[in-house]
Amino acid sequence: MVALLGARQIGKSTLASQLERTWKGPTAHFDLENARDRRRLEDPLLALESLRGLVVLDEIQHHPELFKTLRVLADRRPTRARFLVLGSASPALLRQSAESLAGRILYHVLPGFVLSEVGTARMEKLWLRGGFPRAYTSSRNADSFEWRRTFVRTFLERDLPQLGVRVPARALERFWMMLAHVHGGVLSWSELGRSLGVSDMTVRHYADLLTQTFMVRLLQPWHENISKRQVKSPKVYLRDTGLLHALLDIRDAPSLRGHPKAGASFEGFCLEQVTRHLRAEDTECFFWATHQGAELDLLVVRSGRRMGFEFKLNSAPGMTPSLRIALEDLRLAHIDVIHPGPETYAIAPRVRALSLAHLGRELPVPARPRH
Numbered sequence: 001m002v003a004l005l006g007a008r009q010i011g012k013s014t015l016a017s018q019l020e021r022t023w024k025g026p027t028a029h030f031d032l033e034n035a036r037d038r039r040r041l042e043d044p045l046l047a048l049e050s051l052r053g054l055v056v057l058d059e060i061q062h063h064p065e066l067f068k069t070l071r072v073l074a075d076r077r078p079t080r081a082r083f084l085v086l087g088s089a090s091p092a093l094l095r096q097s098a099e100s101l102a103g104r105i106l107y108h109v110l111p112g113f114v115l116s117e118v119g120t121a122r123m124e125k126l127w128l129r130g131g132f133p134r135a136y137t138s139s140r141n142a143d144s145f146e147w148r149r150t151f152v153r154t155f156l157e158r159d160l161p162q163l164g165v166r167v168p169a170r171a172l173e174r175f176w177m178m179l180a181h182v183h184g185g186v187l188s189w190s191e192l193g194r195s196l197g198v199s200d201m202t203v204r205h206y207a208d209l210l211t212q213t214f215m216v217r218l219l220q221p222w223h224e225n226i227s228k229r230q231v232k233s234p235k236v237y238l239r240d241t242g243l244l245h246a247l248l249d250i251r252d253a254p255s256l257r258g259h260p261k262a263g264a265s266f267e268g269f270c271l272e273q274v275t276r277h278l279r280a281e282d283t284e285c286f287f288w289a290t291h292q293g294a295e296l297d298l299l300v301v302r303s304g305r306r307m308g309f310e311f312k313l314n315s316a317p318g319m320t321p322s323l324r325i326a327l328e329d330l331r332l333a334h335i336d337v338i339h340p341g342p343e344t345y346a347i348a349p350r351v352r353a354l355s356l357a358h359l360g361r362e363l364p365v366p367a368r369p370r371h
Helices: 012-022 035-040 044-048 066-074 096-100 120-129 133-137 141-162 169-181 189-196 200-212 241-247 253-257 262-277 321-329 356-362
Strands: 002-005 027-031 053-058 081-087 106-109 216-221 235-238 285-289 295-302 305-311 335-339 345-348 351-355
Touching: 002 012, 012 027, 012 053, 012 081, 027 035, 044 066, 066 081, 066 096, 120 133, 120 141, 120 241, 120 253, 120 262, 120 356, 133 141, 141 169, 141 241, 169 189, 169 200, 169 235, 169 241, 189 200, 200 216, 216 262, 235 241, 235 262, 241 262, 253 262, 262 295, 262 305, 262 356, 295 321, 305 321, 321 335, 335 356, 351 356
Parallel strands: 002 081, 002 106, 027 053, 053 081, 216 285, 305 335, 335 351
Antiparallel strands: 216 235, 285 295, 295 305, 345 351
Protein backbone atom coordinates (compact mmCIF):
# COMPACT_ATOMS: atom_id res chain seq x y z
CA MET A 1 0.00 0.00 0.00
CA VAL A 2 1.24 3.48 -0.90
CA ALA A 3 0.00 6.80 0.45
CA LEU A 4 0.61 9.71 -1.92
CA LEU A 5 0.38 12.84 0.20
CA GLY A 6 0.68 16.52 -0.60
CA ALA A 7 -1.03 19.88 -0.53
CA ARG A 8 -4.41 20.42 -2.11
CA GLN A 9 -4.23 21.04 -5.90
CA ILE A 10 -0.61 19.86 -6.08
CA GLY A 11 -1.35 17.16 -8.70
CA LYS A 12 -1.96 13.96 -6.72
CA SER A 13 -5.17 13.02 -8.57
CA THR A 14 -3.60 13.79 -11.94
CA LEU A 15 -0.64 11.54 -11.18
CA ALA A 16 -2.95 8.76 -9.95
CA SER A 17 -5.04 9.02 -13.14
CA GLN A 18 -1.91 8.67 -15.26
CA LEU A 19 -0.95 5.57 -13.30
CA GLU A 20 -4.41 4.09 -13.76
CA ARG A 21 -4.24 4.58 -17.53
CA THR A 22 -0.96 2.64 -17.75
CA TRP A 23 -1.83 -0.05 -15.19
CA LYS A 24 -1.86 -3.53 -16.70
CA GLY A 25 -4.97 -4.99 -15.14
CA PRO A 26 -8.24 -3.88 -13.53
CA THR A 27 -8.48 -0.57 -11.66
CA ALA A 28 -11.04 1.04 -9.36
CA HIS A 29 -11.24 4.66 -8.25
CA PHE A 30 -13.09 6.17 -5.27
CA ASP A 31 -13.23 9.93 -4.79
CA LEU A 32 -14.15 10.51 -1.15
CA GLU A 33 -15.27 14.07 -1.90
CA ASN A 34 -17.95 12.54 -4.15
CA ALA A 35 -21.19 11.69 -2.33
CA ARG A 36 -21.87 8.70 -4.59
CA ASP A 37 -18.48 7.15 -3.86
CA ARG A 38 -18.91 7.76 -0.15
CA ARG A 39 -22.22 5.88 -0.26
CA ARG A 40 -20.51 3.00 -2.06
CA LEU A 41 -18.08 2.78 0.87
CA GLU A 42 -20.65 2.81 3.66
CA ASP A 43 -19.75 -0.87 4.11
CA PRO A 44 -16.07 -0.62 3.12
CA LEU A 45 -15.21 -4.29 3.48
CA LEU A 46 -18.10 -5.28 1.23
CA ALA A 47 -17.13 -2.65 -1.35
CA LEU A 48 -13.39 -3.35 -1.43
CA GLU A 49 -12.74 -7.00 -0.65
CA SER A 50 -13.70 -8.33 -4.10
CA LEU A 51 -11.63 -5.79 -6.05
CA ARG A 52 -8.49 -6.79 -7.93
CA GLY A 53 -5.60 -4.85 -9.44
CA LEU A 54 -5.14 -1.19 -8.50
CA VAL A 55 -7.56 0.51 -6.09
CA VAL A 56 -7.27 4.30 -5.71
CA LEU A 57 -8.85 6.06 -2.72
CA ASP A 58 -8.70 9.81 -3.28
CA GLU A 59 -8.83 12.36 -0.41
CA ILE A 60 -8.57 9.67 2.27
CA GLN A 61 -8.54 12.31 5.05
CA HIS A 62 -12.34 12.55 4.67
CA HIS A 63 -12.76 8.89 5.64
CA PRO A 64 -9.85 7.96 7.99
CA GLU A 65 -11.79 5.03 9.47
CA LEU A 66 -11.11 3.24 6.17
CA PHE A 67 -7.62 2.48 7.41
CA LYS A 68 -8.98 -0.25 9.70
CA THR A 69 -10.50 -2.03 6.70
CA LEU A 70 -7.38 -1.49 4.61
CA ARG A 71 -5.32 -3.21 7.26
CA VAL A 72 -7.47 -6.33 6.94
CA LEU A 73 -7.23 -6.25 3.14
CA ALA A 74 -3.47 -5.63 3.15
CA ASP A 75 -2.89 -8.73 5.24
CA ARG A 76 -4.63 -11.11 2.83
CA ARG A 77 -2.51 -13.78 1.17
CA PRO A 78 -2.14 -14.05 -1.70
CA THR A 79 -2.22 -10.31 -2.41
CA ARG A 80 -5.30 -9.52 -4.49
CA ALA A 81 -5.09 -5.73 -4.86
CA ARG A 82 -2.69 -2.84 -4.53
CA PHE A 83 -4.01 0.22 -2.76
CA LEU A 84 -3.02 3.79 -3.59
CA VAL A 85 -4.45 6.29 -1.11
CA LEU A 86 -4.24 10.03 -1.76
CA GLY A 87 -4.36 12.55 1.06
CA SER A 88 -3.94 16.27 1.64
CA ALA A 89 -2.68 15.90 5.21
CA SER A 90 0.36 14.42 6.89
CA PRO A 91 0.24 10.99 8.55
CA ALA A 92 0.11 12.75 11.93
CA LEU A 93 -3.09 14.56 10.95
CA LEU A 94 -4.58 11.42 9.43
CA ARG A 95 -4.13 9.94 12.93
CA GLN A 96 -5.27 6.36 12.50
CA SER A 97 -3.00 5.42 9.59
CA ALA A 98 0.19 5.31 11.66
CA GLU A 99 -1.26 2.77 14.09
CA SER A 100 -3.48 0.80 11.72
CA LEU A 101 -1.01 0.29 8.87
CA ALA A 102 2.40 0.13 10.54
CA GLY A 103 4.68 -1.96 8.33
CA ARG A 104 2.09 -2.14 5.57
CA ILE A 105 2.25 1.32 3.99
CA LEU A 106 4.84 3.54 2.32
CA TYR A 107 4.35 7.32 2.44
CA HIS A 108 5.44 9.55 -0.44
CA VAL A 109 4.99 13.32 -0.31
CA LEU A 110 4.38 14.89 -3.72
CA PRO A 111 5.89 18.39 -3.98
CA GLY A 112 5.03 21.06 -6.48
CA PHE A 113 7.10 21.69 -9.59
CA VAL A 114 10.85 21.94 -8.98
CA LEU A 115 13.58 23.58 -11.01
CA SER A 116 14.79 20.31 -12.54
CA GLU A 117 11.30 19.81 -14.02
CA VAL A 118 10.64 23.27 -15.46
CA GLY A 119 14.20 24.08 -16.54
CA THR A 120 16.69 26.61 -15.22
CA ALA A 121 15.64 29.21 -17.81
CA ARG A 122 12.33 29.48 -15.95
CA MET A 123 13.86 29.90 -12.49
CA GLU A 124 12.44 33.37 -11.86
CA LYS A 125 8.96 32.31 -13.00
CA LEU A 126 9.01 29.32 -10.65
CA TRP A 127 10.29 31.46 -7.78
CA LEU A 128 7.59 34.10 -8.36
CA ARG A 129 4.61 31.81 -8.97
CA GLY A 130 5.56 28.76 -6.91
CA GLY A 131 5.17 25.10 -7.76
CA PHE A 132 1.40 24.55 -7.76
CA PRO A 133 0.62 23.41 -11.33
CA ARG A 134 -2.31 25.78 -11.91
CA ALA A 135 -0.36 28.75 -10.54
CA TYR A 136 2.78 28.01 -12.53
CA THR A 137 1.10 27.26 -15.86
CA SER A 138 -1.29 30.24 -15.91
CA SER A 139 -1.00 32.30 -19.08
CA ARG A 140 -0.47 35.57 -17.17
CA ASN A 141 1.04 36.61 -13.85
CA ALA A 142 -2.28 38.25 -12.94
CA ASP A 143 -4.17 34.97 -13.46
CA SER A 144 -1.61 33.07 -11.43
CA PHE A 145 -1.81 35.60 -8.61
CA GLU A 146 -5.62 35.44 -8.53
CA TRP A 147 -5.54 31.62 -8.46
CA ARG A 148 -3.19 31.68 -5.48
CA ARG A 149 -5.28 34.22 -3.57
CA THR A 150 -8.39 32.12 -4.21
CA PHE A 151 -6.53 29.00 -3.13
CA VAL A 152 -5.70 30.59 0.23
CA ARG A 153 -9.35 31.52 0.86
CA THR A 154 -10.67 28.11 -0.21
CA PHE A 155 -8.08 26.30 1.86
CA LEU A 156 -9.01 28.21 5.00
CA GLU A 157 -12.78 28.31 4.51
CA ARG A 158 -13.43 24.83 3.09
CA ASP A 159 -10.45 22.46 3.13
CA LEU A 160 -9.37 22.84 6.76
CA PRO A 161 -12.94 22.54 8.14
CA GLN A 162 -13.31 19.30 6.15
CA LEU A 163 -10.33 17.96 8.11
CA GLY A 164 -12.20 18.63 11.34
CA VAL A 165 -10.37 21.89 12.10
CA ARG A 166 -12.56 24.16 14.20
CA VAL A 167 -10.39 27.28 14.11
CA PRO A 168 -12.05 30.39 12.60
CA ALA A 169 -10.78 31.01 9.06
CA ARG A 170 -10.11 34.68 9.81
CA ALA A 171 -7.85 33.84 12.77
CA LEU A 172 -5.82 31.38 10.70
CA GLU A 173 -5.56 33.86 7.83
CA ARG A 174 -4.13 36.51 10.17
CA PHE A 175 -1.68 33.95 11.54
CA TRP A 176 -0.64 32.85 8.04
CA MET A 177 -0.09 36.47 7.05
CA MET A 178 2.12 36.97 10.12
CA LEU A 179 4.17 33.92 9.18
CA ALA A 180 4.62 35.36 5.68
CA HIS A 181 6.10 38.51 7.20
CA VAL A 182 8.55 36.52 9.37
CA HIS A 183 9.32 33.94 6.64
CA GLY A 184 12.95 32.87 7.00
CA GLY A 185 13.16 34.12 10.58
CA VAL A 186 13.35 32.50 13.99
CA LEU A 187 9.93 32.10 15.55
CA SER A 188 8.90 33.70 18.81
CA TRP A 189 5.76 31.90 19.94
CA SER A 190 5.06 34.45 22.66
CA GLU A 191 5.40 37.42 20.30
CA LEU A 192 3.04 35.83 17.76
CA GLY A 193 0.60 35.02 20.56
CA ARG A 194 0.61 38.62 21.82
CA SER A 195 0.04 39.93 18.29
CA LEU A 196 -2.96 37.64 17.84
CA GLY A 197 -4.25 37.97 21.39
CA VAL A 198 -4.03 34.22 22.03
CA SER A 199 -1.85 31.90 24.11
CA ASP A 200 1.46 30.35 23.06
CA MET A 201 -0.24 26.94 22.92
CA THR A 202 -2.89 28.27 20.52
CA VAL A 203 -0.21 29.68 18.23
CA ARG A 204 1.63 26.35 18.26
CA HIS A 205 -1.64 24.62 17.36
CA TYR A 206 -2.13 26.95 14.39
CA ALA A 207 1.45 26.26 13.24
CA ASP A 208 0.91 22.51 13.53
CA LEU A 209 -2.18 22.72 11.32
CA LEU A 210 -0.34 24.57 8.56
CA THR A 211 2.68 22.29 8.88
CA GLN A 212 0.64 19.08 8.70
CA THR A 213 -1.20 20.30 5.60
CA PHE A 214 2.10 21.03 3.78
CA MET A 215 1.75 24.81 3.82
CA VAL A 216 4.53 25.64 6.29
CA ARG A 217 7.94 24.22 7.15
CA LEU A 218 9.30 24.59 10.68
CA LEU A 219 13.04 24.10 10.34
CA GLN A 220 14.41 22.87 13.65
CA PRO A 221 17.69 24.13 15.17
CA TRP A 222 20.78 21.94 15.42
CA HIS A 223 22.68 21.91 18.72
CA GLU A 224 26.38 21.19 19.12
CA ASN A 225 28.24 20.67 22.38
CA ILE A 226 30.24 23.89 22.09
CA SER A 227 30.79 26.85 24.37
CA LYS A 228 28.68 29.27 22.32
CA ARG A 229 25.03 29.94 23.15
CA GLN A 230 22.93 28.53 20.33
CA VAL A 231 19.47 29.42 19.03
CA LYS A 232 16.90 26.84 20.12
CA SER A 233 13.70 28.05 18.44
CA PRO A 234 12.67 26.91 14.93
CA LYS A 235 12.77 28.98 11.78
CA VAL A 236 9.60 29.27 9.72
CA TYR A 237 9.21 29.06 5.94
CA LEU A 238 6.16 28.96 3.73
CA ARG A 239 6.88 25.91 1.60
CA ASP A 240 5.57 27.46 -1.61
CA THR A 241 6.96 30.85 -2.58
CA GLY A 242 3.96 31.51 -4.81
CA LEU A 243 1.65 31.43 -1.79
CA LEU A 244 4.16 33.53 0.16
CA HIS A 245 4.07 36.18 -2.55
CA ALA A 246 0.27 36.09 -2.72
CA LEU A 247 0.08 36.74 1.03
CA LEU A 248 2.63 39.56 0.71
CA ASP A 249 0.79 41.03 -2.33
CA ILE A 250 3.81 40.58 -4.63
CA ARG A 251 2.40 40.32 -8.15
CA ASP A 252 5.33 40.37 -10.58
CA ALA A 253 9.09 39.91 -10.84
CA PRO A 254 10.07 43.63 -10.49
CA SER A 255 7.96 43.91 -7.35
CA LEU A 256 9.60 40.76 -5.98
CA ARG A 257 13.14 41.96 -6.70
CA GLY A 258 12.50 45.25 -4.88
CA HIS A 259 10.60 43.81 -1.91
CA PRO A 260 12.19 43.80 1.58
CA LYS A 261 11.45 40.06 1.85
CA ALA A 262 13.13 39.17 -1.48
CA GLY A 263 16.22 37.72 0.24
CA ALA A 264 14.17 35.64 2.67
CA SER A 265 11.91 34.50 -0.17
CA PHE A 266 14.90 33.36 -2.23
CA GLU A 267 16.29 31.58 0.82
CA GLY A 268 13.07 29.59 1.20
CA PHE A 269 12.98 28.86 -2.54
CA CYS A 270 16.54 27.48 -2.46
CA LEU A 271 15.82 25.52 0.69
CA GLU A 272 12.97 23.66 -1.03
CA GLN A 273 15.01 23.05 -4.20
CA VAL A 274 17.99 21.63 -2.27
CA THR A 275 15.97 19.42 0.09
CA ARG A 276 13.92 18.03 -2.81
CA HIS A 277 17.05 17.40 -4.88
CA LEU A 278 18.64 15.54 -1.96
CA ARG A 279 15.31 13.78 -1.23
CA ALA A 280 15.89 14.85 2.36
CA GLU A 281 13.36 14.01 5.04
CA ASP A 282 12.26 16.79 7.39
CA THR A 283 13.98 14.90 10.21
CA GLU A 284 17.32 15.26 8.37
CA CYS A 285 17.12 19.05 7.92
CA PHE A 286 18.19 21.71 10.40
CA PHE A 287 19.55 25.24 10.65
CA TRP A 288 22.26 26.37 13.02
CA ALA A 289 22.76 29.75 14.67
CA THR A 290 24.47 31.22 17.70
CA HIS A 291 23.52 34.25 19.74
CA GLN A 292 26.87 35.75 18.70
CA GLY A 293 25.66 35.95 15.07
CA ALA A 294 27.16 32.89 13.39
CA GLU A 295 24.66 30.84 11.39
CA LEU A 296 24.13 28.27 8.66
CA ASP A 297 20.90 28.30 6.66
CA LEU A 298 20.65 24.53 6.15
CA LEU A 299 22.40 21.53 7.68
CA VAL A 300 21.43 18.15 6.22
CA VAL A 301 22.49 15.18 8.37
CA ARG A 302 22.28 11.72 6.82
CA SER A 303 24.04 8.55 7.97
CA GLY A 304 26.57 10.54 9.96
CA ARG A 305 27.42 12.78 7.00
CA ARG A 306 26.85 16.53 7.35
CA MET A 307 26.15 18.81 4.41
CA GLY A 308 26.14 22.57 4.91
CA PHE A 309 24.34 25.14 2.75
CA GLU A 310 24.01 28.90 2.76
CA PHE A 311 21.60 30.78 0.46
CA LYS A 312 22.39 34.24 -0.94
CA LEU A 313 20.43 36.47 -3.32
CA ASN A 314 23.76 37.65 -4.70
CA SER A 315 25.23 36.56 -8.03
CA ALA A 316 28.80 36.69 -6.67
CA PRO A 317 28.84 35.67 -2.98
CA GLY A 318 32.08 35.69 -1.03
CA MET A 319 33.55 34.35 2.18
CA THR A 320 32.16 35.55 5.52
CA PRO A 321 33.21 35.11 9.16
CA SER A 322 29.95 33.22 9.74
CA LEU A 323 30.93 30.58 7.17
CA ARG A 324 34.35 30.12 8.80
CA ILE A 325 32.76 29.62 12.22
CA ALA A 326 30.20 27.16 10.87
CA LEU A 327 32.93 25.12 9.13
CA GLU A 328 34.90 24.74 12.35
CA ASP A 329 32.19 24.51 14.99
CA LEU A 330 30.07 22.02 13.01
CA ARG A 331 33.14 20.12 11.73
CA LEU A 332 31.94 20.36 8.14
CA ALA A 333 33.99 19.02 5.26
CA HIS A 334 32.37 21.48 2.87
CA ILE A 335 29.78 24.28 2.55
CA ASP A 336 27.91 25.20 -0.63
CA VAL A 337 26.71 28.78 -0.98
CA ILE A 338 23.71 28.61 -3.33
CA HIS A 339 23.17 31.74 -5.43
CA PRO A 340 21.19 32.82 -8.55
CA GLY A 341 24.20 33.72 -10.67
CA PRO A 342 25.47 31.68 -13.66
CA GLU A 343 28.85 30.60 -12.25
CA THR A 344 30.01 27.89 -9.86
CA TYR A 345 33.44 28.57 -8.33
CA ALA A 346 35.57 28.07 -5.22
CA ILE A 347 35.28 30.86 -2.64
CA ALA A 348 37.81 29.46 -0.16
CA PRO A 349 39.10 26.05 0.91
CA ARG A 350 36.04 23.88 1.64
CA VAL A 351 33.61 26.62 0.54
CA ARG A 352 32.05 26.77 -2.93
CA ALA A 353 29.66 29.23 -4.60
CA LEU A 354 27.18 26.92 -6.35
CA SER A 355 24.85 28.33 -8.99
CA LEU A 356 21.28 27.20 -8.35
CA ALA A 357 21.10 26.40 -12.07
CA HIS A 358 23.91 23.84 -11.59
CA LEU A 359 22.34 22.12 -8.59
CA GLY A 360 21.41 18.88 -10.35
CA ARG A 361 24.79 18.63 -12.06
CA GLU A 362 27.14 19.59 -9.23
CA LEU A 363 25.47 18.26 -6.08
CA PRO A 364 25.43 14.47 -5.75
CA VAL A 365 22.64 12.83 -3.78
CA PRO A 366 24.10 10.82 -0.87
CA ALA A 367 22.78 7.29 -0.58
CA ARG A 368 20.51 6.27 2.25
CA PRO A 369 21.55 3.36 4.45
CA ARG A 370 19.83 0.06 3.74
CA HIS A 371 17.79 -1.38 6.60
